[in-house]
Structures are given as C-alpha cells and as structure tokens.
Amino acid sequence: MPIVRAKFRIGPESLIAMQAYFDKSLEPWPQAVPKEVEVAALIDTGASVTILDHQLIQRMRHQPRGYCNISGFDSKSSDQADATSYPNYEMGLTLLGATDDDCILDVEAAQIVGHDIPNKNFSAIIGMDVLAHCNFQLDGPNQCFDLSSPYAKIKEIRSVKANS
Amino acid sequence: MTTMHTALQPLEAEIIAFEAKLPILRQQFSIGTYVLFAGSRMLGNFKTYREALHAGYAEVGLDPFLVKQICREGEDVQHVYGLKA
Secondary structure (H helix, E strand, C coil): CCEEEEEEEECHHHHHHHHHHHHHCCCCCCCCCCCEEEEEEEECCCECCCEEEHHHHHHCCCCCCEEEEEECHHHCCCCHHHCEEEEEEEEEEEEECCCCCCEEEEEEEEEEEEECCCCCCCCEEECHHHHCCCEEEEECCCCEEEEECCCCEEEECCCCCCCC | CCEECHHHHHHHHHHHHHHHHHHHHHHHCCCCCEEEEECCEEEEEECCHHHHHHHHHHHHCCCCCEEEECCCCCCCEEEECCCCC
16 A cells, blocks of 8 residues: 655644634643644545544544535445535645655645544545645556655645636 | 534534525635635635635634635535545
C-alpha cells in the first residue's frame, strides 16, 4: 500500500479562536488536547477528499465548520442519492518525506473530512484534493512509489473550483 | 436521500438553511464563493475559506457556524471508492 507519514494540525483560524478562548478563561491549553497529530496516511487516488480518523479530530476538541456529501464509502454505493453528509474541519497538513527534515508539501488550510478509520495500517487518507498538487509515480513491479510536489507550500485547498 | 453524520448535529440549522437557499445563492454569487451561516442567518460571502472562517469566529466565536462553497448543481457529492473504513 502506498502510505506516507503526514502531520495534521488544527487550522490557523480555528487555532487562533481556540487559543483566545483559553486565554480568556485564563486556562492553559490542556496537555491532553493535541494541536497536531502525526499519522500514517494512505495515498488514495480513488478518494476525491482527504480524510482523518474522526477520533483523532475529537481528541483535538476541534469543531466541524462544514460538511461534505460523500458516496461510495464502505463500498456500499456510488449513487449520489445514497450520499452521506460527513463533517469537515479546518486543518493544516504536511506530507512528510523519508526523513524528518523532508517535507513533500505543506498546506496551510484545507477542509479535512472526519470519519472513523479503524485500520491498523493508516489513520488518514490523502485524496485527490491534495494529490492534485502532487506528482505520484507508482512502480508496481518493484513495489515502491514516489511522491513529490512542485510546490513547497499551499495556502488553501478549494473543494470547488471558482468560475474563471 | 442524504443521511447526516452525528457530528453534524450542532450544524443542522445551518445546513438546512444553506441547502434551502442554495438555488438562489447560485444565481447571486459565482461558483466557488464561500458563504457563512450561523443558525438560519447568512452572515456574508467570501472569496477564500480563511476569510470566511475568520468572519465566523469574529461573529460567533466557538459557537456553531457553517462555511460552505457554492457548487454547481449536481456537483456537491464527493467519492471515496472501495474503502471499507
């Protein structure tokens, strides 16, 4: 399976608002509430959106600020009429390379879908919304792949392209 | 029929209001515009996600608000094929 390491963090606008809440309450940021998680992430060209395990998002006490209608989850159906609405969250993410210093792509703000991923091999799925900014080359016979990006940093990923 | 994840219950009023107004929003604003809803009230339209979020947090703080892009009709469904998650 093509799996990379990725860091997901509370997005910049949400982080400012959450920090302001704790400052106003004169409370320190709770140690049990992570601002960032590092996970194994499956590269999935069959997914149009990027997904992080919902339990990890809930540990961050992050609140949904949008939703996304998704069909095809659990292989049940690809019928648009059977779509389910899933929460999405403002998050930043970094795709990591082979070493800790190696960053493939950094995204300041994206709409990340929250969904339970009960898989021991990965806790996130990198979908085409992020992969659209990457080059992905699969070497099947040698069972390896190469993921790179012509961009070091992207400010924002849009789920709907604006009219030109 | 679309079903809703339980985590979206705090945003139910905003989602109902957005979907009711979506046909009109498509006429008023260009595709890709971000709109901000708190309760059944639309608070504004924005060019970027972060601008919309910034306005949402400024208006209602950590209370529920919805930021959603206006999409073309029939293009509001994403796909995740073949995952047994």
